[in-house]
Amino acid sequence: MSLLSKQVAHYLERASWIRKMFESGNELKQKYGAENVFDFSLGNPDLPPPAEIKSAMKDLAGRLEQPMSLGYMPNAGLPSARKALAEYLSREQKIRLEASDVIITCGAAGGLNALFRAVFEAGDEVVCPAPYFVEYGFYAENFQGRLVPVKSRPLTFELDLDAIEEAVNSKTRVVLINSPNNPSGRVYSADELKVLIDIIEKKNQELGRPIFLVVDEPYRFLTYDEISVPSLMAMYDHTIVVSSFSKSLSMAGERVGYVAVSPKIPDNQELLNGITLTNRILGFVNAPVIGQILMEKAINVTVDTNIYVQRREAMADVLDQAGIEFSMPGGGFYFFPRAPGGDDQAFTRSLFEENVLAVPGTGFGYPGYVRLAFCVSRDTIDRSGPAIKRAVQRM
Amino acid sequence: MSLLSKQVAHYLERASWIRKMFESGNELKQKYGAENVFDFSLGNPDLPPPAEIKSAMKDLAGRLEQPMSLGYMPNAGLPSARKALAEYLSREQKIRLEASDVIITCGAAGGLNALFRAVFEAGDEVVCPAPYFVEYGFYAENFQGRLVPVKSRPLTFELDLDAIEEAVNSKTRVVLINSPNNPSGRVYSADELKVLIDIIEKKNQELGRPIFLVVDEPYRFLTYDEISVPSLMAMYDHTIVVSSFSKSLSMAGERVGYVAVSPKIPDNQELLNGITLTNRILGFVNAPVIGQILMEKAINVTVDTNIYVQRREAMADVLDQAGIEFSMPGGGFYFFPRAPGGDDQAFTRSLFEENVLAVPGTGFGYPGYVRLAFCVSRDTIDRSGPAIKRAVQRM
Numbered sequence: 001m002s003l004l005s006k007q008v009a010h011y012l013e014r015a016s017w018i019r020k021m022f023e024s025g026n027e028l029k030q031k032y033g034a035e036n037v038f039d040f041s042l043g044n045p046d047l048p049p050p051a052e053i054k055s056a057m058k059d060l061a062g063r064l065e066q067p068m069s070l071g072y073m074p075n076a077g078l079p080s081a082r083k084a085l086a087e088y089l090s091r092e093q094k095i096r097l098e099a100s101d102v103i104i105t106c107g108a109a110g111g112l113n114a115l116f117r118a119v120f121e122a123g124d125e126v127v128c129p130a131p132y133f134v135e136y137g138f139y140a141e142n143f144q145g146r147l148v149p150v151k152s153r154p155l156t157f158e159l160d161l162d163a164i165e166e167a168v169n170s171k172t173r174v175v176l177i178n179s180p181n182n183p184s185g186r187v188y189s190a191d192e193l194k195v196l197i198d199i200i201e202k203k204n205q206e207l208g209r210p211i212f213l214v215v216d217e218p219y220r221f222l223t224y225d226e227i228s229v230p231s232l233m234a235m236y237d238h239t240i241v242v243s244s245f246s247k248s249l250s251m252a253g254e255r256v257g258y259v260a261v262s263p264k265i266p267d268n269q270e271l272l273n274g275i276t277l278t279n280r281i282l283g284f285v286n287a288p289v290i291g292q293i294l295m296e297k298a299i300n301v302t303v304d305t306n307i308y309v310q311r312r313e314a315m316a317d318v319l320d321q322a323g324i325e326f327s328m329p330g331g332g333f334y335f336f337p338r339a340p341g342g343d344d345q346a347f348t349r350s351l352f353e354e355n356v357l358a359v360p361g362t363g364f365g366y367p368g369y370v371r372l373a374f375c376v377s378r379d380t381i382d383r384s385g386p387a388i389k390r391a392v393q394r395m
Numbered sequence: 396m397s398l399l400s401k402q403v404a405h406y407l408e409r410a411s412w413i414r415k416m417f418e419s420g421n422e423l424k425q426k427y428g429a430e431n432v433f434d435f436s437l438g439n440p441d442l443p444p445p446a447e448i449k450s451a452m453k454d455l456a457g458r459l460e461q462p463m464s465l466g467y468m469p470n471a472g473l474p475s476a477r478k479a480l481a482e483y484l485s486r487e488q489k490i491r492l493e494a495s496d497v498i499i500t501c502g503a504a505g506g507l508n509a510l511f512r513a514v515f516e517a518g519d520e521v522v523c524p525a526p527y528f529v530e531y532g533f534y535a536e537n538f539q540g541r542l543v544p545v546k547s548r549p550l551t552f553e554l555d556l557d558a559i560e561e562a563v564n565s566k567t568r569v570v571l572i573n574s575p576n577n578p579s580g581r582v583y584s585a586d587e588l589k590v591l592i593d594i595i596e597k598k599n600q601e602l603g604r605p606i607f608l609v610v611d612e613p614y615r616f617l618t619y620d621e622i623s624v625p626s627l628m629a630m631y632d633h634t635i636v637v638s639s640f641s642k643s644l645s646m647a648g649e650r651v652g653y654v655a656v657s658p659k660i661p662d663n664q665e666l667l668n669g670i671t672l673t674n675r676i677l678g679f680v681n682a683p684v685i686g687q688i689l690m691e692k693a694i695n696v697t698v699d700t701n702i703y704v705q706r707r708e709a710m711a712d713v714l715d716q717a718g719i720e721f722s723m724p725g726g727g728f729y730f731f732p733r734a735p736g737g738d739d740q741a742f743t744r745s746l747f748e749e750n751v752l753a754v755p756g757t758g759f760g761y762p763g764y765v766r767l768a769f770c771v772s773r774d775t776i777d778r779s780g781p782a783i784k785r786a787v788q789r790m
Contacts, residue, residue: 002665003514003605003660003662003665003666004513004665004669005514005516006516008512008513008514008669009669011672011676012665012668012669015672042467044463044466045463045466046463047462048460048461048462048464049459049464049465053459053465054456054459057455057459058453058456061452061453061456064444064449064452065443065449066443067442067443068439068440068441068645068648069443069444070444070448070645070646070647070648070649071439071645071646072439072648073648105678106501106678106679106683107678107680109678109679109680110677110678110679110680111678113678114678117400117403118399118400118403119398119399119400119403120400121400121401135675135676138676139678142512142538142676143537144539250465250466251465251466251684252466252467253463253466253467253468253683253684254683254684255501255679255681255683265398267398270397270398270399270404270407271398274398274399274403274404274407277403277406277410278403280530281406281530282505282508282677282678283500283501283502283505283507283508283509283534283679284504284650284678284679285502285505285650288648288649288650288683288685288686289646289648289649290649290685290686291685
């Protein structure tokens with residue numbers, strides 16, 4: 001008999017193929033040498049954190065003798081870090097936020113969990129365009145909610161607004177938008193988001209209560225071709241932005257993100273008190289203090305995004321040369337091309353035979369495509385060309 | 396209509412007196428100056444972290460240019476930190492643990508949540524001696540479990556083993572022991588724990604499945620009068636140790652703790668895989684990387700415990716002088732004396748009138764007592780004497 005709950009035992013079973021893939025990838029690296037394996041499977045930023053992070057850390061090391069230098073703080077975060085974050089978000093979201101409108105969290109993942117814990121009743125639903133970050137489903141189920149994915153249009157990943165309208169119902173508590181999208185790289189346009197908001201507002205009137213529009217945008221700092229990410233707080237009152245500094249400051253392991261609740265939500269302080277409480281009782285207590293201090297000092301800088309610009313071009317060339325169909329990502333560091341022949345798992349295996357690691361789109365609720373992360377060196381991208389070409393030819 | 400779930404809205408309502416107390420305390424400090432308020436209400440260690448933390452942080456700052464220096468890692472933690480932790484716990488628990496038996500978590504609070512998420516079915520119960528750390532109840536309810544507190548004996552806080560035997564039933568999934576106890580300071584003896592284990596083992600046989608003995612011991616490093624904390628992994632097979640470095644390294648805000656699963660549990664790796672998964676999907680992902688690196692370097696040192704030895708004596712003198720009844724704490728940095736007259740909330744108010752901040756025992760499931768945290772300066776303790784005396788006289 002398993003010592004785990006039925007649900008978690010089932011999760012483990014379902015996830016076993018991911019673990020196997022990861023282990024097989026490691027075996028490949030041991031067999032052929034890491035430099036001969038083209039690993040596009042992980043979204044772990046390889047760029048060093050900006051210089052501001054280093055100097056902030058040195059400063060902090062010099063101040064550790066001060067009492068409670070690394071101690072508890074108010075559960076919502078260091079007051080100075082919250083203030084800096086509110087100023088940053090006021091510029092980004094084009095409405096005025098105060099420190100009291102934001103909570104610093106253990107990454108966006110921690111923020112989404114704290115939010116769902118605070119607002120869900122059993123059976124509540126989260127409508128989310130697919131492809132989507134697979135963890136969303138777990139976050140909802142942690143608190144007896146349910147993710148309802150709605151497939152976006154093939155290859156372009158435009159929102160299928162008719163299908164979304166059909167999916168939104170009286171159980172819908174949240175519509176969750178991830179833009180730039182992981183894995184598709186799509187940045188949803190202001191035009192399609194306006195229609196989405198019309199749909200939500202119509203539904204709100206029917207239901208007599210507001211649906212939250214939750215926006216997860218950790219790749220907002222990284223868009224291409226002058227594409228900009230619309231500021232949803234300025235477009236819809238019940239907007240909550242959940243995001244993180246994992247990618248922009250290359251400190252994904254330190255776990256610093258936030259939940260920002262629109263001040264246009266009537267009585268938004270009750271909601272913020274609730275999320276502050278659930279952030280505490282879920283065991284986060286507060287976001288890691290060192291990460292908060294570093295984030296505050298580096299909030300207005302990012303890693304060198306030009307490097308990603310060049311890698312994106314290089315990766316597009318590799319895919320073009322191999323005759324693979326894809327949409328150019330508008331942001332983030334992923335390509336989500338169509339699997340030649342249409343079977344993403346077969347294509348992933350074929351890539352694997354050529355020492356190329358990718359993740360099948362099935363893992364993102366979107367079969368027929370594969371995800372290639374380009375947070376790897378330019379050299380790895382360039383050298384992968386012939387291998388990817390061979391993998392396509394074998395299909 | 397509240398935007399929060401019914402349960403969380405209710406939590407907020409219930410917790411409002413704590414918030415009010417905290418706010419009133421801050422008002423006192425603004426009015427009379429912080430040095431004229433004797434704040435014994437918070438368990439936030441005031442000692443600086445050991446020198447090893449500082450040197451480890453400086454080292455790290457010099458290595459940030461390395462790729463992925465602050466990046467994601469395996470969800471269970473940095474392999475080298477897990478290895479160091481397993482060695483440390485092998486000495487402490489008197490059985491051999493490997494790196495694969497431990498998961499580094501976001502404090503003990505994060506560890507308990509990940510554990511409960513991994514094993515609970517709806518309605519599962521956690522039996523726990525009172526007084527108890529009030530957050531335990533929330534952790535259980537996060538995942539549809541329920542805390543069942545069992546009052547320990549008055550003033551000595553010895554386990555009431557008959558009452559525990561009565562409380563353990565077919566719904567009991569976990570017996571949770573916090574030793575040294577927050578708030579009572581009690582270190583449970585090997586003798587009473589042996590009887591407790593006999594009770595659990597008898598029940599296991601009846602039920603045909605094992606109850607977990609979960610031990611939360613962040614104050615283990617801080618005991619007095621040569622009292623030692625029994626090593627429960629050597630005493631009961633299904634033991635899980637959940638703890639943190641928040642107090643021993645004075646870095647409560649950085650959130651580094653662990654879950655250690657006894658290798659004597661048959662198939663303990665399935666349980667560890669489950670907790671690693673729930674640690675990820677609850678949004679912790681991994682414990683903060685900087686904290687992990689610092690912990691690994693400082694794992695064999697602690698803050699200067701002699702300071703707490705002296706403060707404990709001073710606080711005992713103050714309470715003696717005021718004619719307050721108490722048991723000397725065997726560990727930790729709290730006194731949990733009897734409220735003169737027996738009404739903890741009235742006594743807390745009386746203390747407040749004298750600018751002394753304490754927490755009523757009602758908040759720990761044990762009315763009639765108050766908690767005084769002595770992680771404050773020796774000077775604060777000494778100067779509080781006359782005020783505490785006056786507060787008692789007024790009762």
